[in-house]
Amino acid sequence: MKTNKLENLDKLRIVSKAGENGPKLYIETYGCQMNVADSEVVAAIMTNKGYSISENMEDANIILVNTCSIRENAEQKVRQRLNDYKKHKKKDKDLLIGVIGCMAERLKTKLLEEEKLVDMVVGPDAYRDLPKLVEEAGSGQQAINVLLSREETYADINPVRLGKNNVSAFVSIMRGCDKMCAYCVVPFTRGRERSRDPYTIVREVNDLIAKGYKEVTLLGQNVDSYIWKDEENNQAINFAGLLEMVAKTSSNLRVRYSTSHPKDMTDEVLYTMAKYDNICKNIHLPVQSGNNRVLENMHRGYTREWYMDRIRAIRKILPNCALSSDFIAGFCDETEEEHKETLSLMKWVEYDFAYMFKYSERPNTFAHRKLKDNVPEEIKTRRLTEIIDLQNKLSLKSNKKDIGKTFEVLVEGVSKKSNERLFGRNSQNKVIVFDKGKAKTGDYVNVKVLECTSATLKGSIV
Numbered sequence: 001m002k003t004n005k006l007e008n009l010d011k012l013r014i015v016s017k018a019g020e021n022g023p024k025l026y027i028e029t030y031g032c033q034m035n036v037a038d039s040e041v042v043a044a045i046m047t048n049k050g051y052s053i054s055e056n057m058e059d060a061n062i063i064l065v066n067t068c069s070i071r072e073n074a075e076q077k078v079r080q081r082l083n084d085y086k087k088h089k090k091k092d093k094d095l096l097i098g099v100i101g102c103m104a105e106r107l108k109t110k111l112l113e114e115e116k117l118v119d120m121v122v123g124p125d126a127y128r129d130l131p132k133l134v135e136e137a138g139s140g141q142q143a144i145n146v147l148l149s150r151e152e153t154y155a156d157i158n159p160v161r162l163g164k165n166n167v168s169a170f171v172s173i174m175r176g177c178d179k180m181c182a183y184c185v186v187p188f189t190r191g192r193e194r195s196r197d198p199y200t201i202v203r204e205v206n207d208l209i210a211k212g213y214k215e216v217t218l219l220g221q222n223v224d225s226y227i228w229k230d231e232e233n234n235q236a237i238n239f240a241g242l243l244e245m246v247a248k249t250s251s252n253l254r255v256r257y258s259t260s261h262p263k264d265m266t267d268e269v270l271y272t273m274a275k276y277d278n279i280c281k282n283i284h285l286p287v288q289s290g291n292n293r294v295l296e297n298m299h300r301g302y303t304r305e306w307y308m309d310r311i312r313a314i315r316k317i318l319p320n321c322a323l324s325s326d327f328i329a330g331f332c333d334e335t336e337e338e339h340k341e342t343l344s345l346m347k348w349v350e351y352d353f354a355y356m357f358k359y360s361e362r363p364n365t366f367a368h369r370k371l372k373d374n375v376p377e378e379i380k381t382r383r384l385t386e387i388i389d390l391q392n393k394l395s396l397k398s399n400k401k402d403i404g405k406t407f408e409v410l411v412e413g414v415s416k417k418s419n420e421r422l423f424g425r426n427s428q429n430k431v432i433v434f435d436k437g438k439a440k441t442g443d444y445v446n447v448k449v450l451e452c453t454s455a456t457l458k459g460s461i462v
C-alpha cells in the first residue's frame with residue numbers, strides 16, 4: 001500500500017509523542033501504512049487504559065514493535081532491533097517487550113521460543129486484548145493472542161495520532177486480503193478481507209477535520225473490493241460510494257487512497273475521482289510483472305492487456321492523473337524475455353513513481369509450496385537494477401514535464417535540508433520543495449516548478 005511514498009515501509013519507524021502520567025508505552029512501527037494506522041489504534045486502546053505514550057524507549061515500561069513479514073529482510077530488520085530492546089531489558093528487568101503485527105501472526109509461539117526475552121506476541125486482530133496481555137506478561141507469564149477475526153475492523157476506536165505533522169492522517173477502511181497472490185504473506189498475516197462501517201469512517205474523518213487535518217489516505221490492501229451492506233438504508237456502498245462520502249465531508253480536505261488492484265479497479269471509481277477536485281489525482285496500481293505467464297504464476301488475475309486497458313481508462317477519464325506501481329524482479333521461473341516485458345510495459349505506461357523489489361520467498365505461500373525460487377540471486381539483483389534505472393529515467397522525464405507548471409501544494413513541513421524551505425505534495429503526490437515565504441505547515445499554496453531531480457520538484461510560491 002502507499003501514496004505517501006511510504007509503501008516501502010520496511011524503513012518506516014514512527015516514534016510516538018510524549019504523553020502524561022501512567023506506565024509508559026513506546027511503539028515502533030515497521031511495514032506498510034496499514035501498520036502505521038494500526039499502531040495508532042494500539043495507542044488508543046492503551047491510552048484508554050491509562051498508559052501514556054513515550055517518545056523514547058529509555059523511559060518506557062513497555063516496548064511494542066509493530067512488525068512486517070512481507071520480505072525476509074523486513075523480518076531481519078526487526079530481529080536486529082529486538083537485540084537493542086533486549087540489551088535494554090537486561091538493565092531494566094521489569095521492562096516488557098511485545099511483538100505485534102504481521103511477524104507476530106506469522107511466527108506465533110515460535111517467536112516466544114526463538115526470542116527468549118519477548119514477553120508478548122499479539123496478532124493484528126487481537127489488539128483489544130493488549131491491556132489484558134500486558135497484565136499477564138507483567139505477572140511473569142508469556143502472553144500470546146494471534147487469533148484472526150472475520151469481523152474485527154476496530155471501527156469504533158478513534159486512533160491516537162502518532163505522526164509528526166497534524167496535516168495528513170491514515171484512515172483504515174478495510175482489513176485483510178482475499179486475493180491470495182502466490183508470493184504474498186499478507187492473506188496469512190492479516191486474515192480474511194472485511195470492510196469497515198462507512199459511517200464510522202466518515203466520523204473519523206470529520207474528527208480529523210475538526211482537529212485541523214487537511215488530508216486523509218484511505219487504506220486497504222485492495223480498496224476496490226470495499227463493500228458495505230447498509231441494511232438500514234437498503235443499499236450497498238462500494239469503494240466509489242465510500243470515496244464520494246469522504247470527499248463530501250469538506251472540499252478543503254484532500255482525499256487519497258491506497259492500494260488499487262488492476263483486476264478490480266472500476267471506471268466508476270475513476271469517474272468519482274474526476275467529479276471531486278479534492279480527490280487527489282494519483283493512482284497506485286501495482287502490476288508486479290509485464291508478462292502474462294509470470295502474472296498467471298503469481299495468481300494476479302489479470303493479463304498485460306487487461307492492465308493496459310485499465311491504464312487507458314485512467315488516461316481517458318483522468319488526464320492529469322499520476323501513476324505508480326510495484327514491481328517484483330526475479331519471480332519463480334522468470335526468463336530474460338519475460339523480464340524484458342516488464343521493462344517494455346514500464347516504458348509504455350511511463351510511471352511517475354514505483355516501488356521495486358527482488359522476489360523474496362515467504363514460507364507457506366503458494367509459491368513456496370509449489371514453485372521453485374530458481375532465479376539466481378545475481379540475476380534477481382541485475383534485473384532489479386535494470387528496473388530501478390529505468391524508473392529513475394521515467395521519473396525524471398515525468399518531473400521535467402512539470403517544469404513551468406504551477407501546482408496547489410499542501411505544506412507538510414520544513415525541508416530536511418534547509419529551515420528556509422518547506423515541502424509538500426501536489427495532487428499527483430509529487431514532493432515539491434520551495435522557499436517558505438509566509439507559508440506554514442498545513443497551508444495550501446500555489447507553487448511554480450522551476451527545476452527538478454528524479455525524486456523531487458523545486459519551485460517557488462506564486
Ligand code: SAH
Nearest residue numbers: 001183184221259286326327357358359360
Ligand atoms: N495489496 C497490495 C500490496 C501489498 S504488499 C497490492 O496487491 O498491490 C506491497 C508490495 O510488496 C507488493 O505490491 C509487491 O510488489 C511486494 N511484495 C509482496 N510480497 C513480496 C515478496 N514475497 N517478495 C517481494 N516483494 C513482495
Ligand code: SF4
Nearest residue numbers: 177179180181184186
Ligand atoms: Fe498480497 Fe496480492 Fe493481497 Fe496485495 S492483493 S496484499 S499482493 S495477496
Ligand code: F3S
Nearest residue numbers: 031032068069070102
Ligand atoms: Fe503490511 Fe508488511 Fe503486514 S506490508 S500487511 S506490515 S506483512
